[in-house]
Amino acid sequence: MITIKNLRASVEGKEILKGIDLEIKAGEVHAIMGPNGSGKSTLSNVLAGRADYEVTEGEVTFNGKNLLELAPEDRAREGVFLAFQYPVEIPGVSNINFLKTAINETREYKGQAPMEAKDFLALVKEKQHLVELDGKLANRSVNEGFSGGEKKRNEIFQMAMLNPSFSILDETDSGLDIDALKIVASGVNKLRTKDNAFLVITHYQRLLDYIIPDFVHVLYNGKIVKSGGKELALELEEKGYDEIKKQFETV
Amino acid sequence: MANEILEEHINSEYKWGFTTDIESDTFKKGLNEDVIRLLSHKKNEPEWMLEFRLKSYRYWLTMKEPSNWAYFPYPKIDFQEISYYSAPKVKPELASLDEVDPELLKTFEKLGISLEEQKRLTGVSSNIAVDAVFDSISVKTTFRETLAEKGIIFCSFSEAVQEHPDLIKKYMGMVVPYTDNYYAALNGAVFSDGSFCYIPKGVRCPMELSTYFRINSSGTGQFERTLIVADEESYVSYLEGCTAPQRDENQLHAAIVEIIAHKNAEVKYSTVQNWYPGDKNGVGGIFNFVTKRGLCVGDYSKISWTQVETGSAITWKYPSVILKGDNSVGEFYSVALTNNHQQADTGTKMIHLGKNTKSTIISKGISAGVSNNSYRGLVQIKKGAVNARNFSQCDSLLMGDKCGAHTFPYIEIKDKTAVVEHEATTSKIGEDQLFYCNQRGISTEKAIGLIVNGYCREVLNKLPMEFAIEAQKLLAISLEGSVG
Amino acid sequence: MSISLENKISTAQNLTAALSRVGDKNNVFGFDMIGEALQFVEIEGLPTNKHEEFKYCNVDAVFRKEFKEINNSFSEINMPPVVVDAINVYIINGRFESVSGKAEGLVICDLVAAQKTHKEVVEKNLGAHAKPTSSVFVALNTAYCQKGLFVYVEKNAKIDKPVYIHYLTDPISVSVINPRTLIVCGAGSNVQIIDDYYSKGANFFSTHTSEIVVGENAQVKHYKIQNEGDNAFGVITTEVVQSSNSVYDAATFIFSGSLVRNNHHVRLFGQNIEAHLNGLIIGRHNALIDNHTYIDHAMPNCNTNELYKGIAYEKSSLVFNGKIMVRRDAQKTNAYQSSKNILMSDDASIYTKPQLEIYADDVKCSHGTSTGKVDEDALFYLKARGIGDESARKLLLQAFAQELIDKIEIPSLHDKVLELFEESLK
Numbered sequence A: 001m002i003t004i005k006n007l008r009a010s011v012e013g014k015e016i017l018k019g020i021d022l023e024i025k026a027g028e029v030h031a032i033m034g035p036n037g038s039g040k041s042t043l044s045n046v047l048a049g050r051a052d053y054e055v056t057e058g059e060v061t062f063n064g065k066n067l068l069e070l071a072p073e074d075r076a077r078e079g080v081f082l083a084f085q086y087p088v089e090i091p092g093v094s095n096i097n098f099l100k101t102a103i104n105e106t107r108e109y110k111g112q113a114p115m116e117a118k119d120f121l122a123l124v125k126e127k128q129h130l131v132e133l134d135g136k137l138a139n140r141s142v143n144e145g146f147s148g149g150e151k152k153r154n155e156i157f158q159m160a161m162l163n164p165s166f167s168i169l170d171e172t173d174s175g176l177d178i179d180a181l182k183i184v185a186s187g188v189n190k191l192r193t194k195d196n197a198f199l200v201i202t203h204y205q206r207l208l209d210y211i212i213p214d215f216v217h218v219l220y221n222g223k224i225v226k227s228g229g230k231e232l233a234l235e236l237e238e239k240g241y242d243e244i245k246k247q248f249e250t251v
Numbered sequence B: 001m002a003n004e005i006l007e008e009h010i011n012s013e014y015k016w017g018f019t020t021d022i023e024s025d026t027f028k029k030g031l032n033e034d035v036i037r038l039l040s041h042k043k044n045e046p047e048w049m050l051e052f053r054l055k056s057y058r059y060w061l062t063m064k065e066p067s068n069w070a071y072f073p074y075p076k077i078d079f080q081e082i083s084y085y086s087a088p089k090v091k092p093e094l095a096s097l098d099e100v101d102p103e104l105l106k107t108f109e110k111l112g113i114s115l116e117e118q119k120r121l122t123g124v125s126s127n128i129a130v131d132a133v134f135d136s137i138s139v140k141t142t143f144r145e146t147l148a149e150k151g152i153i154f155c156s157f158s159e160a161v162q163e164h165p166d167l168i169k170k171y172m173g174m175v176v177p178y179t180d181n182y183y184a185a186l187n188g189a190v191f192s193d194g195s196f197c198y199i200p201k202g203v204r205c206p207m208e209l210s211t212y213f214r215i216n217s218s219g220t221g222q223f224e225r226t227l228i229v230a231d232e233e234s235y236v237s238y239l240e241g242c243t244a245p246q247r248d249e250n251q252l253h254a255a256i257v258e259i260i261a262h263k264n265a266e267v268k269y270s271t272v273q274n275w276y277p278g279d280k281n282g283v284g285g286i287f288n289f290v291t292k293r294g295l296c297v298g299d300y301s302k303i304s305w306t307q308v309e310t311g312s313a314i315t316w317k318y319p320s321v322i323l324k325g326d327n328s329v330g331e332f333y334s335v336a337l338t339n340n341h342q343q344a345d346t347g348t349k350m351i352h353l354g355k356n357t358k359s360t361i362i363s364k365g366i367s368a369g370v371s372n373n374s375y376r377g378l379v380q381i382k383k384g385a386v387n388a389r390n391f392s393q394c395d396s397l398l399m400g401d402k403c404g405a406h407t408f409p410y411i412e413i414k415d416k417t418a419v420v421e422h423e424a425t426t427s428k429i430g431e432d433q434l435f436y437c438n439q440r441g442i443s444t445e446k447a448i449g450l451i452v453n454g455y456c457r458e459v460l461n462k463l464p465m466e467f468a469i470e471a472q473k474l475l476a477i478s479l480e481g482s483v484g
Numbered sequence C: 001m002s003i004s005l006e007n008k009i010s011t012a013q014n015l016t017a018a019l020s021r022v023g024d025k026n027n028v029f030g031f032d033m034i035g036e037a038l039q040f041v042e043i044e045g046l047p048t049n050k051h052e053e054f055k056y057c058n059v060d061a062v063f064r065k066e067f068k069e070i071n072n073s074f075s076e077i078n079m080p081p082v083v084v085d086a087i088n089v090y091i092i093n094g095r096f097e098s099v100s101g102k103a104e105g106l107v108i109c110d111l112v113a114a115q116k117t118h119k120e121v122v123e124k125n126l127g128a129h130a131k132p133t134s135s136v137f138v139a140l141n142t143a144y145c146q147k148g149l150f151v152y153v154e155k156n157a158k159i160d161k162p163v164y165i166h167y168l169t170d171p172i173s174v175s176v177i178n179p180r181t182l183i184v185c186g187a188g189s190n191v192q193i194i195d196d197y198y199s200k201g202a203n204f205f206s207t208h209t210s211e212i213v214v215g216e217n218a219q220v221k222h223y224k225i226q227n228e229g230d231n232a233f234g235v236i237t238t239e240v241v242q243s244s245n246s247v248y249d250a251a252t253f254i255f256s257g258s259l260v261r262n263n264h265h266v267r268l269f270g271q272n273i274e275a276h277l278n279g280l281i282i283g284r285h286n287a288l289i290d291n292h293t294y295i296d297h298a299m300p301n302c303n304t305n306e307l308y309k310g311i312a313y314e315k316s317s318l319v320f321n322g323k324i325m326v327r328r329d330a331q332k333t334n335a336y337q338s339s340k341n342i343l344m345s346d347d348a349s350i351y352t353k354p355q356l357e358i359y360a361d362d363v364k365c366s367h368g369t370s371t372g373k374v375d376e377d378a379l380f381y382l383k384a385r386g387i388g389d390e391s392a393r394k395l396l397l398q399a400f401a402q403e404l405i406d407k408i409e410i411p412s413l414h415d416k417v418l419e420l421f422e423e424s425l426k
Ligand SMILES: Nc1ncnc2c1ncn2[C@@H]1O[C@H](COP(=O)(O)OP(=O)(O)OP(=O)(O)O)[C@@H](O)[C@H]1O
Pocket: A011, A012, A016, A034, A035, A036, A037, A038, A039, A040, A041, A042, A043, A052, A085
């Protein structure tokens, strides 16, 4: 699905990603963990195409296409979805209108006719149910005045609506209470198919109890320094990053 | 929906710039007493009307053109270079629609304004009675009979002068006397037509009333007058739309709108102002200097202005409400969008005289290109306006760093029981907002439209449904891509 | 010396006569500058209320009525008691008189003397920030000032004690005074300045003009206490210019005056500048107190903040006109302004005109203003706790004013202002 090779990227002249290699196949769930500031959000932003980030080296192939050449909206239309760590507020724009625009622009890109209003509304109903999002939130402005947890849940709702093939969840679990965490996780699990893939960024093993990853990677100082199965997360939870830090400090 | 107007506007060319090839009766350029007499004669006006015109004219001669607001350079207007009357050559009396020049009908059809009542009844649009003003002349008012059944008078101003002289004499100039300002005096002298509307006591007007203004001839100015009188316990929602052809000269539009609301009456006045704004380099476009004012003369009356201003090279416009009756309410909701070289200086005046009077001002300015967009408003609480309340919110959105956004509120309070609040903010579209939209597959252009619409939502929500449909029709023309 | 003001205004017709004053060794300005100033006065005349900047402040009428004939003769002044431990400077009847106390890195003297000792500094700044052609009152001040005040804080000097400038005025008959001040704070310096205006005697009109230069990295605190009573009229101009990384923090307290017009202008010529303009204004009797602030953001990354509060009693009128200008290059500006007022009488008025003029897009600017009466709910709450109406109102007014009074960091000055405030509530 997506192949990342020797990806290096910098912000304001400062190199943050220092050569990332990662391959994610359809049907897989990968988790990325790592201390604050190690570059996790940078990786997701680079994949989504945020302008402030300059890719200095490396390549990313997404379903056979050179992802780095595409405009951010085209990446989204091709099926890359980023659940933001800090979703922004867009005052006055209703969630519904926002999603309708997103879906129809994507359909247009794919040469499909706009979705019928009633089909759209049915889809909203269905997906709202999936993430147990309060119906009132859908009619409110995008993220405006949402609580931290509501914003995260709204991200998953949007993911469900847009049905992407590759989703990056950047700390979608932080700020969620236990019930919400379960709801979000079960939402993700329900959306999991053999044709899509997930990259889950998290600090807590807790989430991985619900979304079972196939692989766990540790990102440290802009590099993936360790990879393993789901037991790696447990190990990290227990021991923290000290050992890894010590080992790679000089890098 | 109405939202799309803005969206389209930001990046699009002016779509209503065609001209209509129609034979018209146009005065020679220039202004003097003879021109005014001729105009009055042409319109077969009674003596008192001519007197009013001459009084206005003589007063105008004593006035100085208002010195320009500091911010906006604009070419000097030569009032002798304007023709003060232009009318499509039609028979003086129209027995039926068949007698209207088909070119004219086509024009309005093209603008999405159907003057055929049956069409409007069967079509998607709901009931809107239209008074269509082409250049200086009202060409057709629809639904008059339906309205007449309820005692509502809705006709062109000229007809009202002939048929309802008492009402005109009583109300014309009551809110905006010809001495009010330079352009009000000029309008008093040379106004050619406009709309008149009277809602009798206790009547809720069953449909939206609308005036559609179209400037067509070149070298003319448009000076129309609208007078709306809502008698006790009545209600009316009034809509105004306007477009003009694309020309590389500046044309002057100096209109007057007067509203009088009696006890318990409510008038909603909505405008989508879409005069030709000039081209990308600031050549051409309408100078829109309009005096709009409402008088809440009766207790518990309410006047509400909603405007979406996207057109004109220069707009100076301050729809105001004088809150004379106790417990009367004034509202002003405005979106003003300027692009390229456009300049808008708009706002409102809320004059509180009565007790427990209340006013609300919501203004959203959007500046793009090298344009300048100003909010200029006055909130005045006179002594004795016990418990008066005002809330104002003025927001500016800047797009790019070559435009300007300004806020000049004047607040004058002379009653200790008053509570007045004013807030203003300035912002731009956030990079992170754009990226968020992009990440959901929405192009930057679309995203800007969405965000700008969101920003204006409070105001757009105030537009009546029917007007949103009218606005959509205007957009339909843009989809046709028909530039004349 | 006796001159007619009517004459004064039209002196320029008689330029030569006026220019003979250049010989006056007490006026620091030279021939050209005075000539320019007088010419400007001649052309402009006094602003009437048709003038946008003087819409609510009819100086012209006052001037013509009150100051038609003037005699500039003054009584001896008995110094009021000093309550703040400070370096005290005395400006008597508009002229620099004396200074007591000193500090390392601090120079205080009259402008004429400074022109010799600090030629470069004076020449570079005097009349450069308050240009004679910027307003008629600055022009008059330029033409007629005598023995102005010069305060110079050397580079990196930290002045521990505040510089307390007493502006004392006691005319025998109607007079015009023209105090002039130049304060230059060198790079990295740190100083607190107090302007305290005090007067008695006959009516007088002041054209007090100050220029304050805040160097790079300098920190300047500026307190103004205006309590001159019903005999005081004036248009006071304070022009502040700031360089990069500097902080200018001003707090103005006005408790009385017949017609007080304060022009407080701050221009930011550098990056990472911080400026604060605060004010507490109490209007009594027929006072007209008009505060005009102007903050000019010319460069990026500066933060400014304004908070003005007014309480209007009796027949007083309070005007607040605050303009924030953000120029094209001033990206990443943060500028906030707020004006709050309480009307205490049926005959008092409040006029506010906050203005934003913005030409840069990546900025955060806002203004807010509110006017109302004492919060009725709070009043009721206090009364329900057994507090009488009058005391309750006082308490609430105190709460309203407190945040401004608390901006004073010198305890003795804080107490003095608090006392003045409490007195003003009586
Ligand atoms: N736009 C930016 N400008 C400057 N520095 C940036 C920017 N974005 C990221 N950085 C820096 O890059 C480094 C990596 O940041 P990133 O947000 O990718 O970390 P993270 O691994 O997601 O951390 P966390 O666990 O706290 O979310 C940090 O040092 C951060 O300060």
